[in-house]
Amino acid sequence: xxxxxxxxxxxxxxxxxxxxxxxxxxxxxxxxxxxxxxxxxxxxxxxxxxxxxxxxxxxxxxxxxxxxxxxxxxxx
Numbered sequence: 001x002x003x004x005x006x007x008x009x010x011x012x013x014x015x016x017x018x019x020x021x022x023x024x025x026x027x028x029x030x031x032x033x034x035x036x037x038x039x040x041x042x043x044x045x046x047x048x049x050x051x052x053x054x055x056x057x058x059x060x061x062x063x064x065x066x067x068x069x070x071x072x073x074x075x076x
Contacts, residue, residue, distance in 0.1 A: 020053035
């Protein structure tokens, strides 16, 4: 894999991870800032943030495992 593509995919996953972590932080510690959301909206938003976090972690892990700096694919 080309290093530029690897870096783009990695940065995208890292950005999603940071977004998910911030969302969970806001939902967990600053729920008053959520406004007129129902309890159902709150739970749905929490589940979506967790899914984004898990997905981002999986993507980062896969990139590092299959295309990390020790892997020959990046060097080609």
